[in-house]
Amino acid sequence: MVGQAVVALAGVTKRYANGTLAVRGVDLVVGQGDFVSLLGPSGCGKSTVLRMMAGLIPPSSGRIEMAGGSATGDVGFVFQEPTLAPWSNALRNVMLPLRLAGVAKAEAEQRAAAALASVGLAGFEKSYPRGLSGGMKMRVSIARALVTKPRLLLMDEPFAALDEITRHKLNNDLLTLWEAERFTAIFVTHSVFESVYLSRRIVVMAARPGRVVEDLPVDAPYPRGEVFRTSADYAAHCRDISAALTRAME
Ligand code: ADP
Numbered sequence: 686m687v688g689q690a691v692v693a694l695a696g697v698t699k700r701y702a703n704g705t706l707a708v709r710g711v712d713l714v715v716g717q718g719d720f721v722s723l724l725g726p727s728g729c730g731k732s733t734v735l736r737m738m739a740g741l742i743p744p745s746s747g748r749i750e751m752a753g754g755s756a757t758g759d760v761g762f763v764f765q766e767p768t769l770a771p772w773s774n775a776l777r778n779v780m781l782p783l784r785l786a787g788v789a790k791a792e793a794e795q796r797a798a799a800a801l802a803s804v805g806l807a808g809f810e811k812s813y814p815r816g817l818s819g820g821m822k823m824r825v826s827i828a829r830a831l832v833t834k835p836r837l838l839l840m841d842e843p844f845a846a847l848d849e850i851t852r853h854k855l856n857n858d859l860l861t862l863w864e865a866e867r868f869t870a871i872f873v874t875h876s877v878f879e880s881v882y883l884s885r886r887i888v889v890m891a892a893r894p895g896r897v898v899e900d901l902p903v904d905a906p907y908p909r910g911e912v913f914r915t916s917a918d919y920a921a922h923c924r925d926i927s928a929a930l931t932r933a934m935e
Contacts, residue, residue: 687885688717690752691837691869692738697747699733707733708895711747713888717836720863720870722880722887724926726934730895731873735762735839738871752836761830761868763840767822769814769829775801776810779829786833800828803862820851827859831866838863841873853914856882860909877930881922882914889926891933899929 697711708730715721723731736742737749739762751759769778779797780790788796798810804824814822823843830838844852860883863870874880880887881903889899903922905913913919 687719690714690750691717691719692752692871693748693750694734694738695748695750697734697737697744697749699730699737699742700745706894711895711897713897715869715871717752717869718867720860720872720883720885722872722874722884723890724874724877724880724887724930725890725895726892726930727875728895729890729892729933731875731890732841733895734890735841735871735873738837739839759836761833761835761838763823763826763830763838763843765842765845767814767819767826769822769825771814774811774813775806775817775825775828778814778825779832782829782833797828797832800832801825803831803865804828805858818851819847820855823847823855824858827862831862831868834866835868838868838870840870842875843872844879845874845876852879857910859883860907864907877923877927881919881926882909887926887929889929889933898933901926901929 692715694711694713698709699707701707711734723734725731737744739760776794776797779800780793783793783796801807801810804827806821806824806828809821817825844855847855856879872883884903887901887903888897889901890896891898905918905922
């Protein structure tokens with residue numbers, strides 16, 4: 686069930702210091718528990734919208750409201766690169782947000798170990814990033830974003846650099862985590878297939894200037910799995926979303 690608004694953008698425009706108008710007039714409300722993809726061609730302002738939602742950059746005009754204020758512990762962020770500290774093992778990387786929030790070491794260790802287990806990395810606590818595959822590093826990065834139990838998880842093309850099989854596995858595991866932990870997910874991608882597989886709703890964006898052009902539901906039940914991925918229903922949704930993306934790029 687999708688509940689009350691977790692984040693609401695009203696008339697949001699962002700112009701960077703160099704004069705680039707990245708997005709103009711974005712209105713977007715995302716409800717508690719939803720899984721929403723921002724889909725669009727490169728340069729249409731997807732990352733800009735995500736970074737404004739995270740409070741990493743301010744809008745030039747318009748309003749962004751977060752439910753319950755904007756306590757930073759309430760938002761987790763996963764970047765395209767895993768961005769792990771190479772000198773720290775997996776456990777210490779995942780502990781970092783907790784330690785920064787003042788959580789005692791023993792409790793942080795225990796919670797970080799649980800977060801690593803939740804992404805399938807039990808037993809890899811002592812591994813350093815250089816000893817982990819790309820997919821495993823991304824799992825550590827997701828564990829680090831979820832260790833504070835955020836209400837909202839923002840992801841910026843997290844799986845774009847991974848091979849297809851690893852990407853499918855991470856898609857499945859992300860949905861399992863989302864269903865278990867009930868966070869709200871906003872996922873940036875330029876992949877039609879990935880957005881349809883994951884999302885309950887797809888917000889299609891166009892470029893020059895970046896703006897929202899369509900907002901489409903993906904009416905298919907969860908849990909989703911390989912049966913959905915190979916179904917006629919999935920193919921039909923992909924066709925519809927692909928057509929919307931083509932319209933956005935015209
Ligand atoms: P997307 O995520 O859809 O690829 P971005 O939000 O990264 O799009 O970029 C939107 C537009 O803003 C692009 O034209 C990009 O070049 C520009 N842009 C992004 N970040 C900056 C920045 N820090 N300074 C100036 N221009 C930027």
